[in-house]
Amino acid sequence: MPWDLDNNRPIYLQLMERIRQDIVAGTYKPGDKLPSVRELALDAAVNPNTMQKALSELERDGLVYSKRTSGRYITEDETMLNQLKAGLAMQHIRQFLETMKQLGFKKEEIFSLIQEALKEEA
Amino acid sequence: MPWDLDNNRPIYLQLMERIRQDIVAGTYKPGDKLPSVRELALDAAVNPNTMQKALSELERDGLVYSKRTSGRYITEDETMLNQLKAGLAMQHIRQFLETMKQLGFKKEEIFSLIQEALKEEA
DNA sequence: AATATTGTACTATCTAAATAATACAATAAT
DNA sequence: ATTATTGTATTATTTAGATAGTACAATATT
Numbered sequence: 001m002p003w004d005l006d007n008n009r010p011i012y013l014q015l016m017e018r019i020r021q022d023i024v025a026g027t028y029k030p031g032d033k034l035p036s037v038r039e040l041a042l043d044a045a046v047n048p049n050t051m052q053k054a055l056s057e058l059e060r061d062g063l064v065y066s067k068r069t070s071g072r073y074i075t076e077d078e079t080m081l082n083q084l085k086a087g088l089a090m091q092h093i094r095q096f097l098e099t100m101k102q103l104g105f106k107k108e109e110i111f112s113l114i115q116e117a118l119k120e121e122a
Numbered sequence: 123m124p125w126d127l128d129n130n131r132p133i134y135l136q137l138m139e140r141i142r143q144d145i146v147a148g149t150y151k152p153g154d155k156l157p158s159v160r161e162l163a164l165d166a167a168v169n170p171n172t173m174q175k176a177l178s179e180l181e182r183d184g185l186v187y188s189k190r191t192s193g194r195y196i197t198e199d200e201t202m203l204n205q206l207k208a209g210l211a212m213q214h215i216r217q218f219l220e221t222m223k224q225l226g227f228k229k230e231e232i233f234s235l236i237q238e239a240l241k242e243e244a
Numbered sequence: 245a246a247t248a249t250t251g252t253a254c255t256a257t258c259t260a261a262a263t264a265a266t267a268c269a270a271t272a273a274t
Numbered sequence: 275a276t277t278a279t280t281g282t283a284t285t286a287t288t289t290a291g292a293t294a295g296t297a298c299a300a301t302a303t304t
Contacts, residue, residue, distance in 0.1 A: 008135060009131050025226035036281085037282090038279090047263050052283095053262095055281090056282090067281090068282095069280040071280065072281080089225060089227065093235055097236075102143050104146065105211065114215060114232075118219070118233060134292085158249075158251085159251065160250090168292085168293095169292060170293095172293080174251080174252075175292095178251095178252090189250090190250075190252095190301070191249070191251065191301040191302070192251095193251085194251080
């Protein structure tokens with residue numbers, strides 16, 4: 001799948017977000033081994049250093065851990081993953097609502113717009 | 123009001139977004155005169171060059187125009203503004219729904235989460 | 245007529261991010 | 275034992291964005 005990187009934001013942050021999402025969504029399961037830094041970098045069409053930075057940040061956050069020469073693995077702390085998922089959702093929701101309000105939309109309008117958009121995905 | 127700038131994205135883009143939002147939301151009305159580049163820069167705590175860049179980009183998009191030494195004004199093309207507002211809304215909605223799906227949420231979950239969040243703002 | 249304010253232009257400098265190119269230590273695989 | 279793969283570290287270079295400082299032409303304002 002394409003990584004869809006945006007030139008206007010630090011790439012390592014976008015890599016972090018993408019991998020974090022895959023972890024939270026269960027694309028990578030707890031305990032799973034990640035592809036190597038070099039593989040991931042190749043797949044994302046990114047310099048290995050950049051991928052390394054993203055991964056080490058995720059490690060700092062406790063989402064992954066590395067066994068010296070064996071590879072990198074997803075955390076098995078499922079409680080943490082669930083909390084993270086809920087937290088990220090809340091964050092995106094608040095952000096979205098605030099943006100829509102600042103655009104001048106009222107609650108009811110936002111609600112019906114969402115409703116419409118959800119219908120159209122059938 | 124604070125400009126709330128994020129270090130991880132080009133500032134001039136954030137300035138553009140903010141001003142565009144104020145225009146679309148009607149904080150600035152069609153035909154209104156904008157504060158001068160220098161004033162805006164001071165208010166946003168940003169270098170005048172950066173603000174100038176943001177404004178000239180907005181001008182390229184047709185959202186504002188400048189009278190040589192009198193100042194800068196909001197476009198009076200209200201049709202354009204309405205289209206822009208609808209377009210931005212659609213964009214944010216799609217983006218939001220996609221992100222939530224990638225986090226692993228289903229339509230119904232998203233819907234009820236939004237419902238909850240909207241209730242909590244009373 | 246003189247002054248102040250406007251948008252605009254230009255050059256130089258600084259910084260963070262990304263890339264490029266290697267290198268090394270540890271260990272799994274052979 | 276040897277080899278390949280792993281994460282990791284290091285140094286140099288390039289680029290985009292932001293800042294700093296200054297200047298100019300046009301025209302409201304006084």
